[in-house]
Amino acid sequence: MRGSIRRQHVLLTIVATVLVCAVALGAGWLAYLRQLGELERQVGDRLTLNLRAVESEIERFRYLPDVVGQDRRIADMLLEPQSRDAIAAANLYLEAVRDVSGADELYVLDLSGETLAASNWQEPGSFVGHNYAFRPYFTDAMARGNGRFYAVGVTTGKPGYFLTSRLDHGGRPLGVVVAKVDMSPLSVTWAAAGEMSAIADGEGVVFLSGDPRWLYRPMHNLDTDTVALLQAQRRYDGVDIAAAAPLTGGSADDREGLTVDVSGESYRLRLRGIEPDGWQLLSALPLEPVRREAMQIGGLAGLVSILAIGALLLARQRRQYVRLKLDQHATLERRVAERTEALAREVEERRRAEAELRATQENLIHAAKLAALGRMSAAIVHEVSQPLSALDNTLAAAGLHAERSATGEVQRNLSNARRLLRRMQRTVKHLRTFSSRREPGPPEVVDIGGVIEAALDIVAPQARDGGVVVEAAVPAGMPAVSGNAVRLEQVFINLLLNAIEATASAGNNGVRIAATADDSGLAVEIADQGRGIPEAVMERLFEPFFTTKQTGESLGLGLSISRTLLEEFGGALRFAPREGGGTIAIVSLPLHPMRTMAKQTESA
Structure with missing residues (x-):
């Protein structure tokens, strides 16, 4: 009967466990989907706000190169590039416009891409004299009239957004005006707000981020042609983009529902395009709160299920409890008796083992004594044989002196003989005492x-x-x-x-x-x-x-x-x-x- 009850108990336990797990998993999954949808909405709202902020930051300076190019001092310098007065006037003008407008730097390139004048003309790291013909913002401006390009400055090492406009005179191009805009205030604002937001270029490389762990990392694995293009443009000069780990494992065409892992934490990521640059605006929120809440709801649902099933099983278990308690009590008494008997046998065996161990130890101690005596046997034989030989000679001399009636000599020889005997007795006494098998007893x-x-x-x-x-x-x-x-x-x-x-x-x-x-x-x-x-x-x-x-x-x-x-x-x-x-x-x-x-x- 006990076997039947046990099988029923196991079966009910399995059914209850499956039911609780199903309820907990179902509730947790539904909660996860609901919270994930809410998280997607929050990320979308953040993308909208950040997109407006990025567009506003760019629009502030979009027309600055065209406005600067309209000034006569810039045209005079490009028409007379050898005139020091014209270059000096252009430098002062660019410096003044930079200070008023808030642009990072302003500079003018001739048709070969060489910088003739710059707002930082008298500062360390001045752009004057440097050639930027390799930059896409120069080639685009020469080809289409204007250009835009985000890159790390090859002269200063500072990243910036380059806006360019071609200056024409008499139907022919004279040069290119460049405005470098510092977009780092956006990343500072994002970092201060704790936002996981960033901007990636058209190739998917993050160049602006509120989290430094995202900076200069590609969204996906870059092919060799893209890496070669970035190196040729020197877009991120000094940064090994090819060695950077991708943020996601997806392809370049993914736009929605991406999950990224950063330092062991998972984030839900969404993208939105920024035109006309072909950039991608990124925003992410951590998934841990969603998972934690889903686990809590699932755990709560499972707990409620356990309580409900427990209430149903309680009545059944109560009926079986009295019967099982009697059986268990009898079994416990039998096991206690068996264990007591086993302990008694074990105690007796240990006592015998300890007695045998003590006897063996005493035998080893006595063996060590005999070994020590064996090591000294030759010297002991010599110690005893020498007095015996001397005693023999002494007694012989005493006999001769006795025949000659030399009483004094006889007494002296007999005294020597007794001394030699005492010497042998003392040696034998020490050896007998040392070799005895006396039990140790208590300390004395x-x-x-x-x-x-x-x-x-x-x-x-x-x-x-x-x-x-x-x-x-x-x-x-x-x-x-x-x-x-x-x-x-x-x-x-x-x-x-x-x-x-x-x-x-x-x-x-x-x-x-x-x-x-x-x-x-x-x-x-x-x-x-x-x-x-x-x-x-x-x-x-x-x-x-x-x-x-x-x-x-x-x-x-x-x-x-x-x-x-x-x-x-x-x-x-x-x-x-x-x-x-x-x-x-x-x-x-x-x-x-x-x-x-x-x-x-x-x-x-």
């Missing part, structure tokens, strides 16, 4: 001086065998530390053996062990005169079974176990390079709390 009060002294006694044969002198600088009365004496002794034996072997292999003979203490703890430094530890080896120094010695010489457990033993008591082990060569092993140990507390009480 440890005299670090006694631990270091015992470790030095055990490694002394190894040091003598390698010709190494171990210098100890452990002040008396060092504060007690927390730990285990036997295990700390194992740590210092491992570190001292490594220092002795490193120093001997480098041909040196000095190892120094020093201890210092402060309120934060106690530190023991073991400095050798070896060759140092390479960086690659330093990274793997505490890795178990990693060793740089030949096979059979070491298990590679000494440093790993030493660090583990120290960390058991809150200590630490690290290595640092020694000045002048070699390595320093630094052991940090915490002070015992009882001794620290007693010290604070005494100070108080």
Whole structure:
């Protein structure tokens, strides 16, 4: 039955989801179409207003070249181009007209296209002396009587709209009058109003825009002939139009309903022609508000649908709720019981694993002890055999002196024999204590001086065998530390053996062990005169079974176990390079709390 209920629930969920999605998508799409139509209307209104503004700006100066050409001073200069007085009078006249009319510049070209007089005749970047015969506004004026052309000035680098008129005298042409109009106030007005408006030339290249991201970008991909024409006319001198990304992916014939992406934002774009120049006026509004409102309406419709469907399904779900709740309660109890049993098994397995891990760790620590004894075996044999040989000789001498009744000599030989026996007993005692498998137990009060002294006694044969002198600088009365004496002794034996072997292999003979203490703890430094530890080896120094010695010489457990033993008591082990060569092993140990507390009480 539960399976049947579940299948019905899945089916109802699918039907409800499809219905909600259909309602949300339908409402959102209708809202999008309505808002898009409103956006199109707003763009159209903006195009109408901007078209009037552009036409008004052009009409202000449309007849200026004809009016300037009617002045006698301009005709006199063209009739007598060599007359300095005529040129000076024309320059002054053009300058005065420019200042009064508000035009950007005014200048006069002869029949070869060379500038004879200009309103900026005495300013840097003057047009006088420059030839503009290559400009279409000159060729159009010569051919038809007037011309118009928008381009970037090749002399000043400033864009402008060039209006031209041919000046005739006696039925023959004398020259061309040019008025350069600055149309940048339009772009400034658009930018200040936040409008995405622009003007493109007949080839579809935007030359005036309220948004600098549109400037000098083609509306569509330009063919090679158009690019060549723009370069020949030097229309946008200094601008690589061919490399500019097109605003739209449409063709040059598209006029309505274009969508452009600018810096990741989508805009609805509409165009309108400006005659007689063949320009295109562009206006755009962002599509994001339209999409956002459509999504909001669609989401609202979907939410209403969800609420309606939810109300219809609520009654049905209530009938099934009680029955399912009882089943779920039984299932939950069964799962809790199963999980509890599984957790109990897991806890037991972890306890067994921890016990096995502790046993394995103790075996590894004991193996490391035996490995250290193995490394010292030759020196220990030498340490014991030497007193035995001396003891044999001493006892033999004592026997001879006893036969001769030399009582004093006998007593002296027997004293030497007892001293040698005590020496062997002390060595054997240290070895027996070191190799014992005592369980660590809780941290205890440890005299670090006694631990270091015992470790030095055990490694002394190894040091003598390698010709190494171990210098100890452990002040008396060092504060007690927390730990285990036997295990700390194992740590210092491992570190001292490594220092002795490193120093001997480098041909040196000095190892120094020093201890210092402060309120934060106690530190023991073991400095050798070896060759140092390479960086690659330093990274793997505490890795178990990693060793740089030949096979059979070491298990590679000494440093790993030493660090583990120290960390058991809150200590630490690290290595640092020694000045002048070699390595320093630094052991940090915490002070015992009882001794620290007693010290604070005494100070108080």
